[in-house]
Amino acid sequence: MSEQDTAPRTATLSRRRAITLAGVGVAGVAGVAAGTAALVRSPDHAAANDTAAGGVPFHGAHQAGIVTPAQDRLHFVAFDVITMDRAKLVALLQEWTAAAARMTAGKDAGVIGAVGGMPEAPPDDTGEALGLPPSQLTLTIGFGPTLFRDAQGRDRFGIADKRPAALADLPHFAGDALRPEISGGDLCVQACANDPQVAVHAIRNLARIGMGVVSVRWSQLGFGRTSSTSRDQATPRNLFGFKDGTANLKAEDAGLLREQLWAQPGDGPDWMTGGSYLVTRKIRMQVETWDRSSLAEQEQIVGRTKGSGAPLGRRDEFDEPDFAAKGDDGQPVIAETSHVRLAHPTLNNGARLLRRGYNFVDGSDGLGRLDAGLFFIAYQRDPRKQFVPIQTQLSRHDAMNEYLRHVSSGIFACPPGVRDAADHWGRALFG
Amino acid sequence: MSEQDTAPRTATLSRRRAITLAGVGVAGVAGVAAGTAALVRSPDHAAANDTAAGGVPFHGAHQAGIVTPAQDRLHFVAFDVITMDRAKLVALLQEWTAAAARMTAGKDAGVIGAVGGMPEAPPDDTGEALGLPPSQLTLTIGFGPTLFRDAQGRDRFGIADKRPAALADLPHFAGDALRPEISGGDLCVQACANDPQVAVHAIRNLARIGMGVVSVRWSQLGFGRTSSTSRDQATPRNLFGFKDGTANLKAEDAGLLREQLWAQPGDGPDWMTGGSYLVTRKIRMQVETWDRSSLAEQEQIVGRTKGSGAPLGRRDEFDEPDFAAKGDDGQPVIAETSHVRLAHPTLNNGARLLRRGYNFVDGSDGLGRLDAGLFFIAYQRDPRKQFVPIQTQLSRHDAMNEYLRHVSSGIFACPPGVRDAADHWGRALFG
Numbered sequence: 127m128s129e130q131d132t133a134p135r136t137a138t139l140s141r142r143r144a145i146t147l148a149g150v151g152v153a154g155v156a157g158v159a160a161g162t163a164a165l166v167r168s169p170d171h172a173a174a175n176d177t178a179a180g181g182v183p184f185h186g187a188h189q190a191g192i193v194t195p196a197q198d199r200l201h202f203v204a205f206d207v208i209t210m211d212r213a214k215l216v217a218l219l220q221e222w223t224a225a226a227a228r229m230t231a232g233k234d235a236g237v238i239g240a241v242g243g244m245p246e247a248p249p250d251d252t253g254e255a256l257g258l259p260p261s262q263l264t265l266t267i268g269f270g271p272t273l274f275r276d277a278q279g280r281d282r283f284g285i286a287d288k289r290p291a292a293l294a295d296l297p298h299f300a301g302d303a304l305r306p307e308i309s310g311g312d313l314c315v316q317a318c319a320n321d322p323q324v325a326v327h328a329i330r331n332l333a334r335i336g337m338g339v340v341s342v343r344w345s346q347l348g349f350g351r352t353s354s355t356s357r358d359q360a361t362p363r364n365l366f367g368f369k370d371g372t373a374n375l376k377a378e379d380a381g382l383l384r385e386q387l388w389a390q391p392g393d394g395p396d397w398m399t400g401g402s403y404l405v406t407r408k409i410r411m412q413v414e415t416w417d418r419s420s421l422a423e424q425e426q427i428v429g430r431t432k433g434s435g436a437p438l439g440r441r442d443e444f445d446e447p448d449f450a451a452k453g454d455d456g457q458p459v460i461a462e463t464s465h466v467r468l469a470h471p472t473l474n475n476g477a478r479l480l481r482r483g484y485n486f487v488d489g490s491d492g493l494g495r496l497d498a499g500l501f502f503i504a505y506q507r508d509p510r511k512q513f514v515p516i517q518t519q520l521s522r523h524d525a526m527n528e529y530l531r532h533v534s535s536g537i538f539a540c541p542p543g544v545r546d547a548a549d550h551w552g553r554a555l556f557g
Numbered sequence: 558m559s560e561q562d563t564a565p566r567t568a569t570l571s572r573r574r575a576i577t578l579a580g581v582g583v584a585g586v587a588g589v590a591a592g593t594a595a596l597v598r599s600p601d602h603a604a605a606n607d608t609a610a611g612g613v614p615f616h617g618a619h620q621a622g623i624v625t626p627a628q629d630r631l632h633f634v635a636f637d638v639i640t641m642d643r644a645k646l647v648a649l650l651q652e653w654t655a656a657a658a659r660m661t662a663g664k665d666a667g668v669i670g671a672v673g674g675m676p677e678a679p680p681d682d683t684g685e686a687l688g689l690p691p692s693q694l695t696l697t698i699g700f701g702p703t704l705f706r707d708a709q710g711r712d713r714f715g716i717a718d719k720r721p722a723a724l725a726d727l728p729h730f731a732g733d734a735l736r737p738e739i740s741g742g743d744l745c746v747q748a749c750a751n752d753p754q755v756a757v758h759a760i761r762n763l764a765r766i767g768m769g770v771v772s773v774r775w776s777q778l779g780f781g782r783t784s785s786t787s788r789d790q791a792t793p794r795n796l797f798g799f800k801d802g803t804a805n806l807k808a809e810d811a812g813l814l815r816e817q818l819w820a821q822p823g824d825g826p827d828w829m830t831g832g833s834y835l836v837t838r839k840i841r842m843q844v845e846t847w848d849r850s851s852l853a854e855q856e857q858i859v860g861r862t863k864g865s866g867a868p869l870g871r872r873d874e875f876d877e878p879d880f881a882a883k884g885d886d887g888q889p890v891i892a893e894t895s896h897v898r899l900a901h902p903t904l905n906n907g908a909r910l911l912r913r914g915y916n917f918v919d920g921s922d923g924l925g926r927l928d929a930g931l932f933f934i935a936y937q938r939d940p941r942k943q944f945v946p947i948q949t950q951l952s953r954h955d956a957m958n959e960y961l962r963h964v965s966s967g968i969f970a971c972p973p974g975v976r977d978a979a980d981h982w983g984r985a986l987f988g
Contacts, residue, residue, distance in 0.1 A: 206925075254796055323780065330796075350685075414764070417761075487776070494772035495773060
C-alpha cells in the first residue's frame with residue numbers, strides 16, 4: 127500500500143527488525159532501538175535448558191518429541207502433498223527443516239523480513255509467537271504410506287521401493303468407525319510444547335511455507351498430556367479421570383528403547399535406522415455415559431483404582447498387577463476384560479509402546495454432549511508386532527470399548543534425527 | 558460389580574477418601590493413609606493467592622472472570638434448559654453454585670463419595686483434575702434471552718417480565734454467517750483457568766450435574782488469551798500476529814468500569830445491578846489468506862505496527878492513535894477503514910468494551926486450511942450502546958472483514974456476584 131512506501135528495502139533483514147522498521151517508517155521516526163526489544167523471542171544462549179519455557183535441542187541421533195519428556199500441549203497435523211514434483215517436495219523438506227530448527231530454538235520461522243526487500247511481500251513469520259519463549263517446542267516429522275504409493279497406486283516421488291515393510295497399512299479393527307477425511311496423510315508433523323500458542327504457531331508456519339506443495343489434510347489440538355515419557359514426570363489423568371500410561375516406555379529404559387522403540391540396523395531400509403513408527407488414533411470417549419457408571423464398575427473396566435492408580439488388589443501405582451489374584455468370590459481381582467490386563471506386555475508377547483497422547487475437547491457434538499476424548503499417539507519399533515496385536519486384543523475384548531469410538535487413524539514412519547545444519551528431513555530417504 | 562462389595566458404605570465421605578477406600582477395599586488392605594495424599598487437589602489455605610496455580614475468590618460483589626486478570630485458557634459452554642420445571646432449574650442453579658465454589662477453590666465438584674454410600678453409585682467428580690491446583694479457575698454464569706422467553710414465545714419459568722431491556726437480541730450485522738446450532742443458549746458458563754484440564758473439568762462436571770435439566774448446546778475451547786484485563790499483564794497476540802486489546806478496559810479503571818462495565822441502579826431490573834452483559838462471537842480468521850498479504854497491508858488494515866503494536870505514526874504501544882495525522886502523500890497515516898480507527902471510542906460515542914477473548918484452532922476445515930480464529934468475548938454495561946454500534950461500524954467498513962467470518966453469536970446477562978455461602982446463582986432473578 128502506498129502509505130508504506132517509506133518502509134525499508136534492505137535486501138536481507140532479520141524478521142524482528144523488518145517488522146519494527148516497517149511500522150516506524152510510516153511515521154518517519156529515526157530511532158528504532160526502543161521498539162526492537164519486545165520482538166526478540168529469546169536469546170540464543172537461553173534456547174537449550176530444561177525449564178518449561180526452555181528449548182529442546184533440534185539436532186541429534188533421534189528426532190526430538192519422542193522420548194522428550196512429554197510437554198503439556200499438542201498441535202498435530204497431517205498433510206497431503208499436492209505436487210507431483212519430487213524436487214519441490216525435497217526443497218520444502220529442506221525449508222521446513224531450517225524453519226523447525228529456528229522455531230524450536232524460540233526464533234521466528236525465517237530470517238528474511240521482506241523477500242527481496244519489497245514491503246509488498248508477505249511477512250515470513252506470522253507473528254503470534256513474538257515474545258514467547260521456546261516452551262520446549264519439538265517438531266517431529268513422519269512419512270505416511272501414501273507418500274510411497276498413493277491411493278491411485280502411483281509412485282509419485284520415486285520412493286516406492288524404499289517403503290519399509292513395517293509401514294504397513296493398519297488392518298480394520300473391531301468397532302472402528304474411522305472417518306477417512308481425518309485419517310491418514312502423506313506427511314505428518316507433531317508439534318508439542320508447553321504453550322499451545324507456540325505449538326500452533328509452528329504448525330501454521332510450516333503450512334504457510336508449504337503452500338502450493340502441501341495442503342492441510344487434518345489437524346488436532348490436545349490440551350493435557352496423558353502419558354509420562356520420563357520417570358521424572360508424574361502420571362497424568364485421561365478424561366475418564368484415571369491415571370494413564372503408568373506402564374509406559376520411558377526415556378530412562380535404554381535397553382527397552384532399543385528393543386521396542388528405535389528401528390535397528392537390518393530391521394528395514396537403512397534410512398529408517400534410528401527412527402520409529404508412529405500410530406495415531408483419535409478416540410472419542412463417551413464421557414457422559416462413563417460419568418453415569420459406578421466407581422466400582424469404572425475401576426473394574428480399567429483394572430486400576432481411580433484414586434492412586436494402583437492395580438486392583440495392589441497398593442501403589444507402580445506395583446505390578448497380579449493377574450492371578452482371586453477375590454473372596456473366586457473371581458479374578460483384575461477382570462479378564464479389563465483394559466490393564468488386555469494391554470499388558472505379558473498378554474502381548476512382551477510388546478510395549480511409547481505413548482504420548484493428549485486429551486482433547488472439540489466443542490460439542492450437537493447431541494448435547496461434549497466431543498471429547500483421547501488423541502492416542504504411540505511410537506514403536508514395528509507396529510506389526512506391537513500396536514497391531516495389542517489393538518486386536520483390545521478391540522475384541524476390552525470392556526472399555528462400550529465407552530470408546532475410534533474415529534481417526536494414522537501410521538507414519540518417523541526417520542532418525544537431523545544430524546546437523548547440513549542435514550535435513552528426508553535426506554536419507556530422497557538422497 | 559460384585560468384586561467391589563467390600564467397598565465402604567459410610568453415608569458421607571469426602572471424594573478423595575471414597576475413591577481411595579473403594580480401591581483398597583478390593584485388596585482388603587487396612588491402612589489407607591499412604592494413598593490419600595495424591596488425591597488432595599489443594600489445601601484450602603492455599604486456595605486464594607495470585608500465582609498462576611493459585612485460586613481466585615468465588616464470592617464477591619461482582620462475578621469473578623470478568624475483571625479478573627485474564628487467564629491463559631478457556632472452556633466456554635452454552636446450555637439449553639430441557640425441563641419446564643422452574644423448581645428443578647432453581648435447584649440446579651443452587652447445586653451448580655456449590656460445585657463452582659468448590660472447584661474454583663481447587664476442590665472436587667462434590668463432597669459425597671458414593672451417594673447414599675452405595676458403591677454402585679457413580680462418582681460425584683469425574684476425577685481428571687485430581688492433583689491439580691486451582692489454576693486461577695473462574696466460573697462465570699450468564700442468562701440468555703431465551704431463558705426469559707423461548708423461541709416458541711413461552712415464558713417457561715415465569716421470569717419474562719424480569720428480562721432486562723439491555724438483553725436485546727443482537728441485530729443482523731453485515732457479513733454475518735452465523736450457525737444457529739453454535740449460537741445463543743438459555744444459559745452460559747465461562748470457565749477460565751491457567752490449566753485447560755482444570756477448565757474442561759469444571760464445565761464437564763457442571764454438565765454432569767445438570768443431566769436431565771440442561772443439555773450442552775455448544776462449547777468452545779480457547780488456548781491463548783487475546784486481551785489483558787489488568788495493567789500488570791502484557792498485551793498478547795491474536796492469530797493475525799498482532800497485539801490485541803491494547804485499549805481494553807482494565808481492572809484498574811474504577812471510574813470507567815462503573816460507567817462502561819457494571820449495570821448500575823436504575824439501568825434495568827434490580828437483579829442485574831452489579832452485573833454485566835456478555836457478547837460472544839466466534840470469528841473464523843482466514844489466516845492463510847492473511848499470511849499471503851504484505852506486512853504493509855496488514856499494518857494498514859489493523860492501524861498498528863505488527864512489531865511493537867504502536868498505532869501507525871506513533872512510537873509506543875500505549876500511545877494514543879493520531880487519527881488526524883497525514884503522510885507525505887496527503888493520505889491519513891491511519892486509514893479510514895482501519896480496525897483501530899473504526900473500533901476506537903472517539904468514533905463510537907465514547908463506548909468501550911472489556912474484552913477477554915481467546916484464540917482457537919478447531920482442527921482443519923476440510924479444504925486444506927486451519928479452522929482458526931478468535932473467540933471474542935466482551936463484557937459491558939449495555940450492548941445497545943456499546944457492542945451493537947461498534948460492530949455496526951466494523952461490519953460495514955472494517956478492511957479486516959475480508960479476512961473474517963462471524964460464525965457464532967451469543968448475548969447473556971451475567972448477574973452480580975454470589976455474596977456468600979447462603980447465596981446462589983440466579984437467587985435474585987428467581988427469588
